[in-house]
Amino acid sequence: MTEYGRGPGSEPWHPEDPLYGDDGWGGQQAHVGQQSPYGGQPQHHPQQSQQNYVGWSQHPQGGYDQHQDPQQYAYYDEQGQLRYTDGQGQQQYDQQYVGQAQQYHQGGGWDATGTHGQVPYAADPGDPYGQQPVAYGGEQPDFYGTEDAYPPPEPPGRRRPEPEPESQAEPAVEEEQHPFFTGADDDGDDDDDPKGRRGGGRGKDAKGGKGAKKRRNGCACLVVCLVFGGGAATVGYFGWHFYQNRFGPAPDYVGGGTGSVTVEIPKGAGGYEIARRLEDAGVVKSVDAFVAAQSQNPNGKTIQAGAYLLKKEMSAASAVKLMLDPQSQSNVVVKPGERNASVYQAIDKRLELRAGTTQRIAKKEYKSLGLPSWANGGSRIKDPLEGFLYPTTYPAAKGMKPEAILKSMVAAAKEQYATYDLAAQAKKFDLDNPLQVITVASLVQAEGKTQDDFRKMAEVIYNRLQPTNTETNQKLQFDSTFNYLKGTSNIHISESEINSNQDPYNTYTQKGLPPGPIGNPGDEALKAALDPTDDGWIYFVATDGQNNTEFAKTYQEFQQLKEKFNATSGH
Numbered sequence: 001m002t003e004y005g006r007g008p009g010s011e012p013w014h015p016e017d018p019l020y021g022d023d024g025w026g027g028q029q030a031h032v033g034q035q036s037p038y039g040g041q042p043q044h045h046p047q048q049s050q051q052n053y054v055g056w057s058q059h060p061q062g063g064y065d066q067h068q069d070p071q072q073y074a075y076y077d078e079q080g081q082l083r084y085t086d087g088q089g090q091q092q093y094d095q096q097y098v099g100q101a102q103q104y105h106q107g108g109g110w111d112a113t114g115t116h117g118q119v120p121y122a123a124d125p126g127d128p129y130g131q132q133p134v135a136y137g138g139e140q141p142d143f144y145g146t147e148d149a150y151p152p153p154e155p156p157g158r159r160r161p162e163p164e165p166e167s168q169a170e171p172a173v174e175e176e177q178h179p180f181f182t183g184a185d186d187d188g189d190d191d192d193d194p195k196g197r198r199g200g201g202r203g204k205d206a207k208g209g210k211g212a213k214k215r216r217n218g219c220a221c222l223v224v225c226l227v228f229g230g231g232a233a234t235v236g237y238f239g240w241h242f243y244q245n246r247f248g249p250a251p252d253y254v255g256g257g258t259g260s261v262t263v264e265i266p267k268g269a270g271g272y273e274i275a276r277r278l279e280d281a282g283v284v285k286s287v288d289a290f291v292a293a294q295s296q297n298p299n300g301k302t303i304q305a306g307a308y309l310l311k312k313e314m315s316a317a318s319a320v321k322l323m324l325d326p327q328s329q330s331n332v333v334v335k336p337g338e339r340n341a342s343v344y345q346a347i348d349k350r351l352e353l354r355a356g357t358t359q360r361i362a363k364k365e366y367k368s369l370g371l372p373s374w375a376n377g378g379s380r381i382k383d384p385l386e387g388f389l390y391p392t393t394y395p396a397a398k399g400m401k402p403e404a405i406l407k408s409m410v411a412a413a414k415e416q417y418a419t420y421d422l423a424a425q426a427k428k429f430d431l432d433n434p435l436q437v438i439t440v441a442s443l444v445q446a447e448g449k450t451q452d453d454f455r456k457m458a459e460v461i462y463n464r465l466q467p468t469n470t471e472t473n474q475k476l477q478f479d480s481t482f483n484y485l486k487g488t489s490n491i492h493i494s495e496s497e498i499n500s501n502q503d504p505y506n507t508y509t510q511k512g513l514p515p516g517p518i519g520n521p522g523d524e525a526l527k528a529a530l531d532p533t534d535d536g537w538i539y540f541v542a543t544d545g546q547n548n549t550e551f552a553k554t555y556q557e558f559q560q561l562k563e564k565f566n567a568t569s570g571h
Contacts, residue, residue, distance in 0.1 A: 250288035256318045257283070257311030262330060262397035267305040271295070274303060278319060282312045289316040299324055306331035307395030330397035332405065336522025337445040340386050341487060343520075347405055350396035358402040365403055370410045372417070374434045380504045380515040382485070387438045387517030388413045416523070425530050429462060435516065437529060442517035445525035446480035447540070453549050454528030456537050460551070463538045465512060471538055471555060476507035484518040491545055492569070545569050 263281045265274055275290035284290045293316035294300035303323050307330040310322060322328045332346045344359040351358075362369075366384040376384040385406065390413035396405050422434030431437055440461055448454040464472050482498055483489050485505035498508045505514045521529075537551045539558035543565050552558045 250292060250316075251286040252289040253285045253313045253315050255313075255315060257314030259312045261310055261312055262307055262395075262399065263310055264307045264395040264397075265303070265305050267392065269305060271300075278310070281310075283310050283314055284316050284319050285313070286316075290319060293317040293320045297321070297324070304329075304393060305395075306393045307397045307400075309397060330395065332394045332396040334389050334391045334394070334409065334520060336391040336525065337442070337519045338389075338391065339484065339519050340383050340389055343389050343409075347396055347402055350398070351400055351402060351405075352398050353402065358406070361402050362406055369403065369407045370414060372414055372434075374423075376435065376516050378515055382505070382516070384516075385410065387435075387442055387520055389520050390416055391520055391522045413520075417526075420526065420530065430465075436513055438521065438526075439513050439517045441521035441526040441529040442519045443476070443478060443480065443513075444529050445521040446484075446519055447478060447549070448525065448528070449542075449547050449549050451524055451528065454525050455531060455533045456535070456551050457540065457549075458529045458532035459534065459537050460540055462532055463536070469538070474511040475509075476513070478507050481505050481507040481514050481518055484514075491542070541565050543568060 261281050261283060263277055263283060265277060269277075271291045271294050272287060275284065275287040275294075278284045278290055279287055294303070297317070297320050300320055303320075308323050308328050309330045310319060310328065314322070330350060332343065332350055334343055340362070341359070344362065345355070347353075347358040348355055362383070362385050369385070371384065371388060375388060376386065389406070389409040392412060394405055394408055417434070417438070420437075422437045426432065426434050426437050429437070429440075431440070440458065443461055444454050444457045448457040461476065463469060464476055465474060467474065479491065479493055482493060482501070482505070485501075485503045498506065502509050504510055505518070507514060536553045539552035539555070539561070540549055541552075541558065541561035541564070542549050543561060545565065545568060550561050550564075552561055
């Protein structure tokens with residue numbers, strides 16, 4: 001297989017191949033009027049008619065036939081100019097005359113400048129189509145004339161070194177066209193003046209044009225810098241705060257603080273709720289700081305509900321330490337069985353009020369403090385709030401109002417009592433109303449010492465209230481009721497003193513329950529009142545006068561216990 005075809009044969013490899021039959025740089029010159037795509041060198045095509053040329057095949061050993069009709073040939077010189085020569089003055093190279101430059105010079109192969117023109121190369125002996133001189137006719141399309149085609153090859157004598165690649169110029173910066181940056185709005189007045197565009201205005205524009213543009217570019221750069229600088233500062237600010245909130249230590253004050261402030265911690269408040277209240281009061285700087293300090297303190301979880309006298313701007317650790325100090329707590333603690341008179345005194349002391357202030361307010365405003373509808377309303381009741389100041393801890397600090405503290409106590413009792421359905425319980429034990437249930441519980445709390453005592457004491461009360469009671473004839477005969485009306489806590493009361501007093505609260509002389517509770521019962525006493533024993537207990541004696549209570553079912557057993565008491569107490 002050859003360079004341009006399949007091999008020696010009657011048919012070309014591809015009849016329409018534009019390179020078929022090309023004998024390299026030594027091909028024939030193009031036909032007159034048709035530019036050769038190979039720089040003016042004629043090409044061989046077997047399929048073209050040979051009648052227009054004096055063919056080499058007719059004269060294999062000689063030059064041109066001088067008897068042939070004159071025939072013009074076209075070629076391009078070194079300057080790319082199209083030139084013509086006739087057959088009489090043109091010498092053509094054959095395979096045997098390759099290298100005879102003088103004959104070709106006499107025939108016009110050299111141009112006027114003396115430089116070598118289009119010197120044809122000898123045909124390739126191995127090319128079977130190289131011996132057929134056929135012109136590259138006008139019928140053939142020019143495959144090198146399109147924009148996308150590679151340039152035609154050139155003979156070695158006409159090749160020039162390829163130009164060095166030019167350095168690509170940097171793209172010009174496009175000027176900002178927006179009026180804000182170009183200042184078009186500022187030049188609007190000058191555009192309206194025809195002199196500003198011609199004549200006298202030209203000098204002004206010529207001198208100030210570049211300066212104005214520089215000023216506008218400078219302003220634009222300043223605006224861009226401010227925008228990007230502000231954005232970077234904003235991102236940095238929020239990024240720093242995000243890092244501090246997520247990974248940095250919680251904000252905290254330093255030192256023990258200054259001034260004073262009272263903070264109320266409600267019942268059931270956890271660490272975060274306590275911290276939130278302290279932060280709102282200005283005690284600590286952040287919630288997280290206090291929570292961290294509380295978790296680091298071994299006793300931090302023991303902080304109880306109540307009011308605390310603290311300082312402002314304290315470190316979290318100092319706040320935790322102070323709250324664990326009982327001296328910082330400004331609370332009123334109502335103990336189970338405590339009478340209202342004692343509670344009133346404690347409130348006056350905490351609020352730094354004159355003695356008796358809270359008691360007078362309670363007596364005057366008890367109806368507005370939130371008592372339930374079945375609460376104390378009888379004329380014989382000494383204190384309508386007795387039994388309704390629920391035993392727990394209440395905030396009480398200077399500046400607070402007594403009525404506010406009393407109202408919170410009544411609300412706590414009302415909430416707790418509502419869980420027992422006291423109306424149904426009253427019917428169950430043949431009592432007149434829920435108030436009598438609270439009264440029984442207050443008696444149990446006053447006379448009993450332990451949970452086991454509470455249940456037995458409740459049975460004693462219910463047995464003595466029975467109409468069939470012939471032992472005491474429905475009289476309770478409790479020292480606690482007589483001490484209540486007297487405002488004392490004596491355990492040694494003479495019989496003459498007791499029997500001579502006819503006060504409704506004197507259960508030695510009056511049948512049934514007293515008009516109202518004689519204290520504020522706790523949960524255990526109230527539960528015992530609703531779940532008494534059923535063993536037949538009707539008597540009891542605190543044989544040691546303090547903590548040891550013993551029970552009896554008959555009067556004889558009672559007398560034995562009484563003698564034991566007298567022996568212990570020295571009577």
